[in-house]
Amino acid sequence: MTADTSLDVAIIGGGVAGLWILNLLCKQGRSAMLFESDAIGGGQSIASQGIIHGGLKYALDLKLGQASAALADMPGLWRDCLQGKGAIDLRGCRIAAEHHLFWVRKSLTSRIAGFFGARMLRGRVDALESAEWPSVLRDPEHVGAVYRLDEIVLDVPSLLRALAEPWRDHIRQVPGDFTLERDAAGNVVALRYGDGRFVQAKQFVFTAGAGNAQALRQLGQPADAAQTRPLHMLLMRDAPGLLHAHCFDSSDKPRVTVTSHHLGDEIVWYVGGQIAENGVMQDEAALIATAKAEFSSLLPGLDLSRCRYAGWQVDRAEGATETGAKPDGPVFRRHGNVFVAWPTKLALAPRLADAIIAELPPAKASPLPAYYSNWPQAPYAQPVWERVTWR
Template sequence: MPQALSTDVLIIGGGVAGLWLNARLRRQGFATLLVENASLGGGQTLKSQGIIHGGTKYALHGALSGSAEAIADMPRRWREALAGSGELDLSGVRLLSDAHYLWSPGTLTGNLASFFASKAMRTRVDQVKDDQLPPALQSPAFKGKVYRLNELVLDVPSLVARLAELAGDGLLAGSRIAALRDGEELVGLRVDDYEIRAQRIVLSAGAGNEALLAELGLRQPAQQRRPLHMVLVKGPSLKPLYAHCLGGGPKPRITVTSHPAADGQWVWYLGGDIAEADGVARDQTAQIAAARRELETLLPWIDLAEARFATLRVDRAEPAQSGLVRPDNAFLAEHGRLLVGWPTKLALAPDFADRVLASLERADLRPAARPPLPALPRPPLARPVWEELLP
C-alpha cells in the first residue's frame, strides 16, 4: 500500500530554484518536501558558471535592458546570504571570486564607449590595473583594459551542498510521478510508493517540467530550450580568471570562469558567444579547435601544451518566448494548487522564491501543524561536470 504523507508545499526538482525555495519556505515555518529523480543540482545548476550577475553583460549595447534592470539587485541579496545575514544563511558556501570582470583585449570603440560613459554603468564598473588584475591577466604581454563589476562567482557544488543541508529531512529521491486527485481536483502527487498531499505543488524541475506537465495533462505554460555548447579546459598552467571578454558586439566574445578540481588544478569553463549559435552548430572536435584558437589569440602567454579540453552541451530550459529570446525575470504560472516556473538564471533563484511566496500570500495560505516526516530515501549530490569530463 502507498504510504500517505502530507506537507504544505511539495516541490519537484532539486536544482537551485527548488532548493532555494525549499529553504526559504522552511525558514518561514512551512512544511515542505522536495522530490528529485536523479541528483541534487545535476541538471542545469551544476552546468552553470556560478556567476551572480548584476546585469552588466546585458547592457553591452550601451544602455540598460530589461534583463539588466531585473537582475540588478541579485548580487546584494546573494552577498547578504553568503554573510549569513540575508534571507538564507549561506555562510560556508565557497566564494570563488568577489568580483567578475569585463576584459577588453584592445581599445574600446563604438557602442562600448557609450556603455562605459553612461551614468548607470559608472556605478557598476571600475577599471583595475597592475596587481589588481585577475591572476591570469597579470602578464607583461597583456595590453588590454579590465573593469571590475559588482558581481560575484560562487562554487556551485558547495552552494548545492549547503542548500541540501537547509532542507533537513525534507528531501525525497523519487522517479515515478503521477497525479493524485480527489475527483477532478489535483490534491497532490504519487511519487513511487508515496501518496503526498499538499496545499501547493511547485514544479521547478527545469527541462523536466515539460514531461511533468504532460503527465498532468497540461500544455501550458509552454517551455523553450536554448542550447549552449560549453568548453572546459584543464591544465597545470591555468590561473584563476573570472571575466567576460568584450568583442564589440552585444554579447561577450567569451566568458571564462575558473573552478578548482579535486586534483588541485584549475578548470576554465568557457561560455559567452563561443558557446552560442556557431558553437552549437560545431561538433566537439571543431568546438575544441575554435576554443583553443580563441585562447591562443586572446591569452597568448598562457601555455596550453598540457591542457586537456572537453565540451558540454547544455539546454537552458525557460518559459517559451517569441523568437526564443531570453526571459528577463524568473517565471511562475498558477493552475489551482499547481505552480509551475523557471528561474531562467542561477542568479534569479531568489526572485523565483519571491514569486512563489507572493502566490501563497495572495491565497492566504499559512503553515499547518503536520506530523514529522518519516525517514525517506535521500537524493545524492551531483558531481561537478569537470570531475566527470576531465578527471
C-alpha cells in the first residue's frame, strides 16, 4: 500500500445513501469511490417502495411527533433535485406518482377529517373530491375520504441509475468479506479482501445496511449497536389499476401501503404497511391468503381474480434505539476515521449525507488512483417484481 493507492474517502455499500454521499464528494473533486459487494441498490434500496415521506405516515395517532418533523421538508428537497435545482441533479429519475394518497375507511372518516384539516397541515395535505379519486378507490360504501399528500413516489431502479451513472468510474464491485487493517495509532488504513485486493483511504464510510454489522464487529462494537426491523412485502401482479396510497385504520400504522409498478403491460402492486410487518410471522402462502382477505375487506368491489401473488422478505437495518423502535432520523456512529451510517428512511438519505460530510476533514481535489481502474464495475440490482416467483 502506498500513497498512489490511497483515496480520500472510501464508501462501502451501494444503496441510495452511499450513492448520495458519493455524488456530493465527487462534485467537490475529492478522490472518493464506492465499493459494493453485490449489485447497486441490491439490499434495502431496491426493496423500497420509493415513497419520499413527508412525515404524515407517522402521525396516524393524530399527533405530529419527532419522526414526522424529521421528514417534513424532505419532499421539497427531493423535488428540487428532480427538477435539476438541488444539490444533486436527479432529472434522470422517473417519478412514479407526483403524490402519494391516504384513503380512509368509511367508518373512520370523522375521526381523521379534523386532523387533516388543521392549519398546521395546510400545504401538506388536500382532501380530494370523489371525482378525483383513483378508479380503484371509487367505492363510497367502504371508502370515506381520500387525501392527497405532499409526497412523491419514485421509481427506485431509475433513481439508482440517476445517482450512479454520472460517477460510474467511481463505483467498483468487491467481495463481501474483508478485514480492517490499522496503523500503529489504531486508525483504519485499509480494507483487505480475500482475493488480495485492498481499499486504502483516509476516511471510510459504511452505508451497507445489514452489511454494516461486519464493520461494527471488527470495530469492537456490541451487536446491539444496530437493529433490524424485518418486513414480508407482498406483490400483486396484474392488479386492477394504478394506486399509490396508504389505508388508514384504527392502528398507528397504515393497514396497507400500496405503490404501483409496471411489468411489461401489467401493473404490479407492491404492498407494505401493517400487513408486511405482521407478515414476518407468516410463510408466503399464509401472507398471500391474508392479503386476499384484507383487500376483500377493504375494497370488496375490486376484481382481483386475475392477480398473481408473491412475497419478498427484507430486513430494514438501522442504528439501534433503547426501545427498539424506529429512530426518528438518520443515524451514524463515528469511530476515529470510520463512519457507520444508516439513513433510516430512503427520504432521509440527503440529510445523512450532509451530516457525514460535515464531519469529514477538508481535503484538496485530487484524481482517482489508477490502482482501482481495472476492478469490475458493480451491476444494477433488478427490481423486486422481476426476481420473484409468482403464484
